[in-house]
Amino acid sequence: MSRFVRLGETDRPGLTVHVDGAPVAALEGDTLMVALLSQGAALRQSEFGPEKRAGFCLMGACQDCWVWTESGDRLRACSTLAAPGQRILTSQPEATWPTHA
Amino acid sequence: MADPRIIIVGAGPAGTRAAEACVQAGIRPVVLDEGRRDGGQIYRRQPDNFTRPYAKLYGTEAPRAQALHETFDGLKDRIDYRAETLVWNIADGHVRTATRTMESALPFDALLLCTGATDRLMPVKGWQFAGSYSLGGAQVALKSQAVSIGHKVVFMGSGPLLYLVASQYVQAGADVVAVLDTAPYSARIKALPDLLAVPSVLWNGVALTLALKRAGVMVRNSVKPLEILGNAEDGVSGIRFRVGAGAEQTIACDAVAMGHHLRPETQLADLARCAFAFDPVTRQWLPERDGDGRSSVAGVYLAGDGAKILGARSAEASGRLTALAALGDLGLPVDKGEMASLRGDVGTYAKFARGLATAFPWPAEQAGVLPDEAILCRCEGVTAGDLRAVMRETGAKEANRAKAFSRVGMGRCQGRYCGLAAAELIAAQAGVPVEQVGRLRGQAPVKPLNISIGDTDA
Amino acid sequence: MSAASDVIIVGGGLMGSSAALFLRGHGLSVTLLETDLIGRQASGTNFGNVRRQGRPIHQLPLANRAIDIWRRSRELLGADVEYLQSGHIRVCYRERPELVGSMEEYADKARAEGLDLELLSGNALRDKFPFFGPDVLAGSYSATDGHANPRLAAPAFARAAERLGAVIHEHTQIVDAQKIGEDFVVSAADGRTFRAPTLLVTAGAWGNALSSQFGEPVPIVPRGPNMSVTEPVPYAILPAVGVMTPVEEETVYFRQVARGNIVLGGSTRGPSFPDQYRAYVEPQNTVSQLKHIRRLAPALGKLNIIRVWSGIEGYLPDSQPVMGPSATTSGLYYAFGFSGSGFQIGPGVGETMAEIIAKGATDIPIAPYTIGRFAKG
Numbered sequence: 001m002s003r004f005v006r007l008g009e010t011d012r013p014g015l016t017v018h019v020d021g022a023p024v025a026a027l028e029g030d031t032l033m034v035a036l037l038s039q040g041a042a043l044r045q046s047e048f049g050p051e052k053r054a055g056f057c058l059m060g061a062c063q064d065c066w067v068w069t070e071s072g073d074r075l076r077a078c079s080t081l082a083a084p085g086q087r088i089l090t091s092q093p094e095a096t097w098p099t100h101a
Numbered sequence: 102m103a104d105p106r107i108i109i110v111g112a113g114p115a116g117t118r119a120a121e122a123c124v125q126a127g128i129r130p131v132v133l134d135e136g137r138r139d140g141g142q143i144y145r146r147q148p149d150n151f152t153r154p155y156a157k158l159y160g161t162e163a164p165r166a167q168a169l170h171e172t173f174d175g176l177k178d179r180i181d182y183r184a185e186t187l188v189w190n191i192a193d194g195h196v197r198t199a200t201r202t203m204e205s206a207l208p209f210d211a212l213l214l215c216t217g218a219t220d221r222l223m224p225v226k227g228w229q230f231a232g233s234y235s236l237g238g239a240q241v242a243l244k245s246q247a248v249s250i251g252h253k254v255v256f257m258g259s260g261p262l263l264y265l266v267a268s269q270y271v272q273a274g275a276d277v278v279a280v281l282d283t284a285p286y287s288a289r290i291k292a293l294p295d296l297l298a299v300p301s302v303l304w305n306g307v308a309l310t311l312a313l314k315r316a317g318v319m320v321r322n323s324v325k326p327l328e329i330l331g332n333a334e335d336g337v338s339g340i341r342f343r344v345g346a347g348a349e350q351t352i353a354c355d356a357v358a359m360g361h362h363l364r365p366e367t368q369l370a371d372l373a374r375c376a377f378a379f380d381p382v383t384r385q386w387l388p389e390r391d392g393d394g395r396s397s398v399a400g401v402y403l404a405g406d407g408a409k410i411l412g413a414r415s416a417e418a419s420g421r422l423t424a425l426a427a428l429g430d431l432g433l434p435v436d437k438g439e440m441a442s443l444r445g446d447v448g449t450y451a452k453f454a455r456g457l458a459t460a461f462p463w464p465a466e467q468a469g470v471l472p473d474e475a476i477l478c479r480c481e482g483v484t485a486g487d488l489r490a491v492m493r494e495t496g497a498k499e500a501n502r503a504k505a506f507s508r509v510g511m512g513r514c515q516g517r518y519c520g521l522a523a524a525e526l527i528a529a530q531a532g533v534p535v536e537q538v539g540r541l542r543g544q545a546p547v548k549p550l551n552i553s554i555g556d557t558d559a
Numbered sequence: 560m561s562a563a564s565d566v567i568i569v570g571g572g573l574m575g576s577s578a579a580l581f582l583r584g585h586g587l588s589v590t591l592l593e594t595d596l597i598g599r600q601a602s603g604t605n606f607g608n609v610r611r612q613g614r615p616i617h618q619l620p621l622a623n624r625a626i627d628i629w630r631r632s633r634e635l636l637g638a639d640v641e642y643l644q645s646g647h648i649r650v651c652y653r654e655r656p657e658l659v660g661s662m663e664e665y666a667d668k669a670r671a672e673g674l675d676l677e678l679l680s681g682n683a684l685r686d687k688f689p690f691f692g693p694d695v696l697a698g699s700y701s702a703t704d705g706h707a708n709p710r711l712a713a714p715a716f717a718r719a720a721e722r723l724g725a726v727i728h729e730h731t732q733i734v735d736a737q738k739i740g741e742d743f744v745v746s747a748a749d750g751r752t753f754r755a756p757t758l759l760v761t762a763g764a765w766g767n768a769l770s771s772q773f774g775e776p777v778p779i780v781p782r783g784p785n786m787s788v789t790e791p792v793p794y795a796i797l798p799a800v801g802v803m804t805p806v807e808e809e810t811v812y813f814r815q816v817a818r819g820n821i822v823l824g825g826s827t828r829g830p831s832f833p834d835q836y837r838a839y840v841e842p843q844n845t846v847s848q849l850k851h852i853r854r855l856a857p858a859l860g861k862l863n864i865i866r867v868w869s870g871i872e873g874y875l876p877d878s879q880p881v882m883g884p885s886a887t888t889s890g891l892y893y894a895f896g897f898s899g900s901g902f903q904i905g906p907g908v909g910e911t912m913a914e915i916i917a918k919g920a921t922d923i924p925i926a927p928y929t930i931g932r933f934a935k936g
Binding site: 001003004005006007008009010011012028029030031034038041042043046047048049050051052053054055056057058059060061062063064066074078079081 | 147150153229230232237248251332366514549551
């Protein structure tokens with residue numbers, strides 16, 4: 001299920017990003033947010049509630065659309081362009097930190 | 102004296118016109134822009150490989166958008182333009198900037214804050230679900246990416262942007278299910294005298310509403326939003342509301358664009374230690390400034406919607422006016438006659454903006470009746486009931502105090518999207534005027550700052 | 560007419576609020592006066608370390624008294640101040656191997672005061688705390704220390720005191736205090752006056768303004784902590800973590816709250832302005848803090864900070880507070896100037912001051928904190 005609907009400008013060269021290991025087809029000039037939500041319904045999980053999140057303001061102000069690279073870097077999906085070879089995660093890599101006391 | 106160092110923050114209509122004035126005075130300003138390209142939000146430019154013409158992107162404002170972009174393009178070699186650069190703090194006569202990896206301190210003699218606006222939001226139960234977007238966000242999706250935020254979209258809230266974005270969606274071929282305006286139609290009649298200050302913009306607004314109705318879009322006034330329906334996994338599935346005192350209605354949709362006009366981005370003015378005052382018309386705390394844009398802090402100037410929401414046309418005028426004021430203060434010759442004329446323009450737009458505030462009132466009363474289970478702060482997942490419980494237990498009735506105890510406004514967005522509604526809820530619960538609740542103090546970093554910033558080995 | 564009580568407390572931070580609570584326990588009537596709102600400066604903006612380790616050995620009896628209160632804080636206060644006894648680890652870097660000896664020496668002395676510390680290095684350290692960077696050499700671990708939420712603590716003490724009958728006046732700026740006859744008369748900026756035979760000054764960075772009125776100025780310097788907090792990440796780091804080093808810039812610390820945010824503190828302290836009631840985080844201090852945090856725990860380098868803050872703290876030249884009776888005026892007591900290290904001991908300070916006022920004595924050693932040490936001549 002897609003969340004966003006493309007209404008034009010579809011005559012652009014394609015590119016592929018990987019999201020949680022799976023290839024996702026995008027177009028040159030897409031933001032990561034558009035790339036992910038043109039084929040999926042959400043970007044990440046809320047930390048404090050049960051719901052999935054898919055961004056809110058699209059202008060870099062609300063900070064609701066952060067996703068992660070496989071190396072743990074954070075990317076704000078609304079203000080980062082999709083690029084070939086990107087490997088994106090929609091859950092926090094720190095979830096795998098060992099818990100120690 | 103060496104050339105004065107002028108820093109302009111923002112490259113929208115105010116920032117662009119301010120930069121132009123500096124260049125004309127022989128100064129090469131630094132222009133810091135969070136965006137990838139100039140234009141700001143209102144005249145945001147689409148990526149290079151997009152082909153839609155100006156008329157399609159900006160409608161009635163196409164000539165202004167094009168003129169502004171062309172002005173900026175003409176300035177590019179004569180300004181120090183730094184795109185994708187965040188100003189994360191201001192101290193001791195320096196702005197602190199951050200790019201993805203670099204942190205820098207830039208000294209200034211004059212700092213022009215042209216920081217623009219974000220949507221003003223009144224929370225609705227369910228607004229945390231995926232598929233709820235800010236109205237401005239919905240417009241950005243279309244304007245800069247040619248996408249709709251959903252397959253069936255409801256526009257809900259109030260303000261001129263509500264009708265503008267809804268019509269842009271219709272024209273672009275999106276399925277717009279309804280436009281739900283919380284303002285009563287009568288408010289618009291009441292506002293007419295002020296709105297007539299800028300008749301062309303008033304007429305554009307009327308035309309938009311007619312176009313929506315012609316396109317078969319349900320348009321309702323006096324709407325009381327009750328709930329954005331949906332679930333945690335799939336997001337938005339519908340909206341529940343009432344019209345006036347009428348029966349509850351439910352509409353199916355998978356996206357809601359919501360907003361109640363705009364709020365200025367004042368964090369940098371706050372960090373620059375500018376004084377603020379409560380504006381009873383918009384029920385917002387705004388940085389104080391004189392008629393030419395001088396803040397309470399010497400060398401710090403405020404222009405455009407980042408200081409007060411007066412619209413894009415006013416931003417162009419105030420950007421130029423404020424730059425001229427700064428240049429004059431720095432001892433450069435400026436045209437006093439032009440400044441007087443710009444002041445007149447800004448005054449006209451101020452009258453119109455007052456009309457808009459009357460026509461599309463901020464529904465403050467909705468915060469007070471927000472159900473306990475409704476999420477108030479999206480970042481921290483704090484509900485209206487959580488805040489009320491904290492108030493009952495601790496007696497907190499000041500904005501920063503309530504934040505400290507409840508976490509409302511303590512998350513990533515720093516209260517941009519919940520702060521105004523939280524203040525109204527606190528005021529309603531405590532039975533005090535909202536100005537007594539105070540305002541959330543701005544705290545650096547203005548946007549999240551990576552811990553590896555400035556790490557040369559990274 | 561002045562409002563009268565057995566004890567007036569000037570300063571509604573953690574010291575004053577907890578003293579009010581414990582004074583009520585002794586049956587004394589209490590009026591607590593606060594310029595702004597309870598716990599808004601040093602008490603509310605500090606790092607939240609509930610740490611005994613690293614304190615001067617002479618302070619450990621006070622710290623032990625405090626830890627007992629922290630442990631029963633939920634029952635005592637009827638509120639959750641997010642106290643977690645999740646440990647505290649203090650580490651040193653490879654270029655300062657001599658500090659391992661200092662840690663061992665401290666651990667020996669601390670043990671005699673009831674604080675058990677475990678020295679860790681090499682694989683033992685990294686197995687237990689895998690987030691440390693390669694520069695970390697060794698650490699001293701205290702399993703029974705931990706952390707709490709400073710924003711919540713002092714207000715919770717104040718509310719508990721209020722429930723037991725303490726009278727609290729916020730937004731009450733004190734501009735004058737005098738002893739007239741047997742009573743102290745304390746005047747607020749708006750003209751209200753308050754009267755009591757006993758006065759306790761717990762006014763933090765503002766303490767000197769009052770002690771000076773009784774001929775006991777102290778060389779207090781206002782500064783502000785350098786604090787940041789990250790976005791929330793899954794809860795995995797249990798202990799509060801700090802660096803032992805003689806270099807101020809390297810002195811950083813962090814802790815993860817149960818919700819997931821990581822609170823960062825330390826490196827250079829900033830300026831603060833008691834007269835304006837403002838404290839600022841210097842951008843350069845944030846940058847310096849982040850640099851040293853990366854060295855301490857490189858994995859944190861991927862995270863973002865979302866907010867910084869500071870507050871007004873009072874520092875004394877020997878980093879020890881003024882605590883105990885006045886040297887000039889009977890019935891007058893002080894507990895201020897905790898020099899950035901007052902949070903853990905705070906409730907112990909309140910209980911000890913209440914004991915001194917109600918009973919005239921305490922077994923807790925407070926000689927190092929006498930205000931007389933700053934007397935001229």
